[in-house]
Amino acid sequence: MPELPEVETVRRGAEPHLCGRTLCKVELRRDDLRWPIPRKLVMGLVNRRCTAVERRSKYLLLRFDGPAAPAAIVHLGMSGRLFIDSLQTHDVRPEWRLHEHWRMDFGERLLRLVDPRRFGALDVSNSDALSEHKLLRGLGQEPLEQGFSGGFLQKISRQRKLSVKSLLMDGRLLVGVGNIYASEACFRASVRPRRSAGSLTFAECDALADAVRAVLTSAIAHGGTSFRDYVGVHEDQGFFARELQVYEREGEPCRRCNARIKRTTDGARSTYWCAGCQR
């Protein structure tokens, strides 16, 4: 799935198409993705104008005007993709794709969700309850906003025995960093991903914060990482895959020290790192 850079890429792609347009029809082909979809609340968005497309962590928030200013909360899970078709209001709508689960019709734009594995989510919340929504409440620091720094990482890592990679991926502490970018950030900071978080020096925390910011910023600038099934809203590819230093490069030479990249697994998830230049 999309990690922060992919979701942000989708957000930037969707915003100019949806903002200011009125939702004229919603179709749900099933009543649940990872969780039940509140059909009546979703239908309640019809005839309202989209006022903003925002992102919090890996969630997209489609804001609407009108009473209580509701927002659709969209998560893409592991395999979710959003597409936007441009068409005329009177045009016949396209056939449903395989694994297309819902679409929001904005007249001249059609927003479609395709998610084969159905780990994604769709919910609706009023704006004054949004920050306390079950899925959003308790989310950690945004890595590209004020407050993220070496000092922050230092603070959350003290006395912690979990691995540095697990720390970076714990959404209650820090959001947006998933399995790809956690490995990539550790590589950039020259820190072994399996080190205990509590063992990080202040200098390493600083380097790691810089690395997280840099890798996410660069990935956004490249339109995200797409290999396998992720693409942006217009099926345009992201080009960060070729910038990856360790992810899915097991056995290949490190671009910094030429040692072979290693892969280890924690649970069912792979971690990639270089024993030659990460300490």
Added chain:
DNA sequence: CAACCCACCTGACTGC
């Protein structure tokens, strides 16, 4: 609490 581990689901790929 903290730190694991698993399930949820489909599809792509590998090796026999």
Added chain:
DNA sequence: TGCAGTCAGGTGGGTT
């Protein structure tokens, strides 16, 4: 060609 096994970008919930 077919089939079984493995793995994939997330994350809430259960167990230790």
